[in-house]
Every structure is written in structure tokens, then in C-alpha cells.
Amino acid sequence: MSDLVPDGIYAGRALSFDFKVSSKKETEFVEIRCEITQEGPYKGRVLDCCCWFTDEKNAKRAMETFLYCGWDGVDPVALTGFGTKEVDLVINIEDPQPKPDGTGMYPVKNRVAFINEKGSSIVGRTMNETEKLKFSTKLLGLKAVMGIKAQPTNGAPVTPPFTPTTTQGGGATTGKFDKF
Numbered sequence: 266m267s268d269l270v271p272d273g274i275y276a277g278r279a280l281s282f283d284f285k286v287s288s289k290k291e292t293e294f295v296e297i298r299c300e301i302t303q304e305g306p307y308k309g310r311v312l313d314c315c316c317w318f319t320d321e322k323n324a325k326r327a328m329e330t331f332l333y334c335g336w337d338g339v340d341p342v343a344l345t346g347f348g349t350k351e352v353d354l355v356i357n358i359e360d361p362q363p364k365p366d367g368t369g370m371y372p373v374k375n376r377v378a379f380i381n382e383k384g385s386s387i388v389g390r391t392m393n394e395t396e397k398l399k400f401s402t403k404l405l406g407l408k409a410v411m412g413i414k415a416q417p418t419n420g421a422p423v424t425p426p427f428t429p430t431t432t433q434g435g436g437a438t439t440g441k442f443d444k445f
Contacts, residue, residue, distance in 0.1 A: 270310055270356050270375050276303035277354035279334040279380065280311065282344060289365065293318045295327060297334070299354055299377050312356065314377035333382045355379040 280298045287294065297314045301307045316327035332338060335349035357378045361370040392400060 269358050269373065270301070270307045270312070272357050273355075274381075275301045275307065275354045275356055276351055276383070277301045277377075277380075278351050279348045282347060284342075295331075297330070297377075297380065299352075299380065301354065301356075302351060312354070312375050312377050314354075314380055330380045333380055351383050353381040353383055353385060355381060 277299050280300050282298070283296045285294055285296050286292065295316045295318075297316060299312055299314055301310045301312075314330075316323075316330055318324045318327060328341070331341070331344055331347060333350065333352050335346040336344045337346040339345060355378045356375055359374055359376045361373050363370055
């Protein structure tokens with residue numbers, strides 16, 4: 266198990282593709298061979314991703330994956346340009362699967378669960394000042410609803426973690442609790 270890539274998001278690239286049909290249900294899919302390009306102990310590891318065409322939703326997701334990998338969008342069989350763009354590989358450790366002949370289980374292995382557009386897998390982005398101010402009013406509203414009072418620690422004076430600039434009337438900060 267020590268040779269498994271831990272669950273996570275890794276920079277990578279598609280190396281090749283192959284059009285296939287599953288042996289049991291004859292379901293069409295495209296197997297994509299991917300390589301981790303991110304610096305670190307897993308750089309150069311090659312893993313597969315299967316893009317299944319079981320329904321319209323999966324088919325659309327597969328076509329998006331081809332575009333993320335660099336396909337020029339012209340011929341969906343030739344996939345010209347495929348593999349020219351770096352992508353985010355969402356890698357999981359797959360649970361053991363039963364062998365179809367009933368003789369036991371396949372070993373635990375890695376799989377690429379999704380291929381995403383480079384940078385899209387990063388969780389969130391930093392708020393700009395306007396967004397922070399709007400969010401701070403929500404937090405102030407939540408604080409008021411919960412009855413939270415300032416909690417001084419070690420005798421230090423209590424100061425707000427931000428400087429609210431929204432005022433109404435006599436300079437009171439306004440906030441609205443509307444999305445929690």
C-alpha cells in the first residue's frame with residue numbers, strides 16, 4: 266500500500282486515450298492515461314481515468330474533460346490537441362473490488378476520479394475588499410443573533426478583527442443576517 270498516491274489534487278497531463286467498451290455491459294468509455302507532473306514524490310506516476318458514456322450527464326462531462334486536456338473541439342474521435350494542456354487530476358484510493366469470477370478481490374489501487382481544468386480544483390479564492398465588507402456584515406449579524414460578546418484574553422483590550430466602514434445614521438455599523 267505504500268506505493269499508492271494519497272487522495273488529493275495533483276497537477277498532471279493526459280498522455281493518451283483509447284476508445285473502449287466494457288466487457289460486461291458493453292458500455293462505451295474512453296480510457297485516459299494520465300501522468301502526474303507536479304513536483305514531489307509522485308511526479309511521473311501514470312494512472313488511468315475512465316470517462317463513461319452511460320447517460321447525457323456523463324457524456325457531457327467526458328467531452329468537457331477532452332477540452333480541458335487540450336482537444337481543439339473539432340473531431341471527437343481524432344481528439345486533435347489532446348494532451349497539450351496541463352490539468353488538475355483528482356486522485357482517489359479505490360476500495361478493493363470483487364473479481365467478476367468470484368475468486369476474491371482486486372487489490373486496493375489508485376484511480377483518477379476526475380480530470381479538471383487547471384486551477385479549477387483549488388478550493389475558493391481570496392475575497393476582495395468589497396466582498397469582505399459584505400461578508401463581515403453577515404458575520405456581525407450572526408454574532409448579534411447568537412449574543413456573542415467580546416472575550417478579552419490575557420488582559421488584552423478587545424478590538425475588532427476588521428474595521429467596518431458601513432454606517433447608518435449616528436455611525437452605527439449595520440449588518441444583515443440573511444444567509445446562514
